[in-house]
Amino acid sequence: MDFWVNCLVVLIAMTNLRLLGSSRVVSCVHTVAFQGVLLGVLAIVGASGGLAAHGIVLAAVNIVLKGLVFPWLLMRALRETHLRREVEPAIGFGASMLLGVLLIGICLWIGSRLPLPVGVQASPLLVPAALFTLMVGLFMIVAGRKALTQVVGYLSIENGITAFGLGFALKEALLVELGILLDAFMAVFVMGIIIFHISREFDHIDAGELSALKD
Amino acid sequence: MDATQLIHPLLALALAPLMAGIVNKTKSAFAGRNGPPVLQPYRDLWRLLHKGAVYSRTTSWILRAGPIVSLAAVVTALAMLPFGGTAAPLSFAGDLIVFAYLFGLVRFLMVAAALDTGSSFEGMGASREVTFSALAEPALLLALAALARMAGSPSLSGLLAGAVANPAVSIPVLLLAAAAVGIVLLAENARIPVDDPNTHLELTMIHEVMILDTSGPDLAFAGYAALLKQWAFAALLVGVLVPWRTGVLWADVALALAAMAAVAVGIGVVESTMARLRLVRVPQLLLAAVACAALAVVLVLR
Numbered sequence: 001m002d003f004w005v006n007c008l009v010v011l012i013a014m015t016n017l018r019l020l021g022s023s024r025v026v027s028c029v030h031t032v033a034f035q036g037v038l039l040g041v042l043a044i045v046g047a048s049g050g051l052a053a054h055g056i057v058l059a060a061v062n063i064v065l066k067g068l069v070f071p072w073l074l075m076r077a078l079r080e081t082h083l084r085r086e087v088e089p090a091i092g093f094g095a096s097m098l099l100g101v102l103l104i105g106i107c108l109w110i111g112s113r114l115p116l117p118v119g120v121q122a123s124p125l126l127v128p129a130a131l132f133t134l135m136v137g138l139f140m141i142v143a144g145r146k147a148l149t150q151v152v153g154y155l156s157i158e159n160g161i162t163a164f165g166l167g168f169a170l171k172e173a174l175l176v177e178l179g180i181l182l183d184a185f186m187a188v189f190v191m192g193i194i195i196f197h198i199s200r201e202f203d204h205i206d207a208g209e210l211s212a213l214k215d
Numbered sequence: 216m217d218a219t220q221l222i223h224p225l226l227a228l229a230l231a232p233l234m235a236g237i238v239n240k241t242k243s244a245f246a247g248r249n250g251p252p253v254l255q256p257y258r259d260l261w262r263l264l265h266k267g268a269v270y271s272r273t274t275s276w277i278l279r280a281g282p283i284v285s286l287a288a289v290v291t292a293l294a295m296l297p298f299g300g301t302a303a304p305l306s307f308a309g310d311l312i313v314f315a316y317l318f319g320l321v322r323f324l325m326v327a328a329a330l331d332t333g334s335s336f337e338g339m340g341a342s343r344e345v346t347f348s349a350l351a352e353p354a355l356l357l358a359l360a361a362l363a364r365m366a367g368s369p370s371l372s373g374l375l376a377g378a379v380a381n382p383a384v385s386i387p388v389l390l391l392a393a394a395a396v397g398i399v400l401l402a403e404n405a406r407i408p409v410d411d412p413n414t415h416l417e418l419t420m421i422h423e424v425m426i427l428d429t430s431g432p433d434l435a436f437a438g439y440a441a442l443l444k445q446w447a448f449a450a451l452l453v454g455v456l457v458p459w460r461t462g463v464l465w466a467d468v469a470l471a472l473a474a475m476a477a478v479a480v481g482i483g484v485v486e487s488t489m490a491r492l493r494l495v496r497v498p499q500l501l502l503a504a505v506a507c508a509a510l511a512v513v514l515v516l517r
Binding site for chain 1: 386387390391394496498499502503505506507509510513514517
């Protein structure tokens with residue numbers, strides 16, 4: 001079991017690197033969806049001591065919402081805004097990739113110092129991977145210039161939080177997790193609509209232009 | 216020295232062109248063509264060996280030395296690789312660095328030979344080759360370093376010995392190292408996301424442009440060296456990805472050969488389904504390989 005958890009965690013870390021390195025908005029959306037599916041599988045595989053019903057519910061909701069619904073919503077927003085397909089980040093791909101490697105190092109360091117609650121049997125790689133996913137999400141929000149890549153960054157943060165939650169307290173977390181997922185769903189739904197409106201109003205969704213706005 | 220140690224070098228010398236044939240056959244199958252026969256690379260080499268060589272008067276001995284020394288260096292590097300259950304004929308502490316830099320020697324000589332012709336076109340290819348390999352090299356060395364640290368052995372034989380002591384830790388490292396080695400394999404052997412092996416006289420090619428002024432037996436040597444280099448990287452990838460041993464010699468060798476064929480088909484599939492990357496995007500791909508290898512190192516070190 002530990003073996004599969006480790007494989008999944010490494011795969012999640014690799015999807016983060018792909019998020020940093022991919023130049024197309026579409027592939028960003030697909031990657032973050034794949035990450036969500038991986039998290040769902042992780043919830044099933046990582047459930048120690050047999051599968052509880054809530055574990056399956058959580059995994060199923062994760063997979064359906066993050067693997068199918070979110071990408072569908074985002075692809076619709078992408079289609080309707082007639083967006084240029086390149087990501088055009090403020091920080092170049094090579095630099096982001098190197099920053100990603102740096103972030104991995106930092107996350108592993110933090111993960112090794114972070115005191116875990118007693119009795120938690122998480123894989124030693126899970127916490128660093130969750131932190132890394134979170135930080136990549138933050139980085140995408142800061143460095144991305146398109147509103148859509150910022151939504152992808154938001155989803156990546158959400159994935160990081162889910163991964164973090166999977167490591168701990170699988171017993172009580174069902175309601176909390178479902179609440180977060182519902183929030184994320186509403187957020188993506190609203191963001192899709194807002195992106196559409198922004199692009200209709202301004203003919204672009206470049207967040208960099210926001211700084212030029214005056215009231 | 217054990218006779219079984221010679222199995223891999225002999226297999227490599229005999230079957231490296233066949234691997235290119237399998238790649239071409241896979242690509243043809245994807246394109247819906249019959250394609251050239253699987254044995255076509257052998258015929259090409261045979262034909263080239265029977266031709267005379269033409270040397271430009273502006274070139275020096277460097278152009279002639281390039282293909283011959285490359286072939287010798289690649290064969291030496293092959294001798295350091297264990298394959299299947301067979302041990303490598305050459306094995307000493309630190310041979311992984313010699314392995315990496317024998318390919319560095321090949322690259323240096325091919326680049327020097329390309330520059331020796333004085334053709335600006337070949338100089339351009341040489342410049343690209345050097346730029347990209349400067350990024351491929353850290354990926355390969357970091358991946359090898361991670362594997363060496365994990366196996367606790369500073370030689371290629373020990374590193375690929377297949378002792379997977381603790382699968383929970385080692386499999387992620389193996390996967391990451393395999394991803395890095397796989398990307399380096401594509402980049403170093405002028406395969407498609409980096410370079411298109413089919414294009415001639417196009418402004419995007421890298422490897423082909425460097426041997427434009429080589430002819431006859433020299434071209435055969437350069438081509439054969441390139442095929443053997445591809446075999447060496449594929450054998451390294453197979454060594455990383457298929458670490459299991461049955462203990463029976465012929466079964467292990469057969470398993471490794473099947474894995475080599477699978478790698479060849481994989482290269483063909485990648486070439487058929489992907490477009491060549493723009494040249495400015497190639498460093499990003501190689502940086503991804505470096506990132507994977509660095510992640511492997513970090514996982515091993517922690």
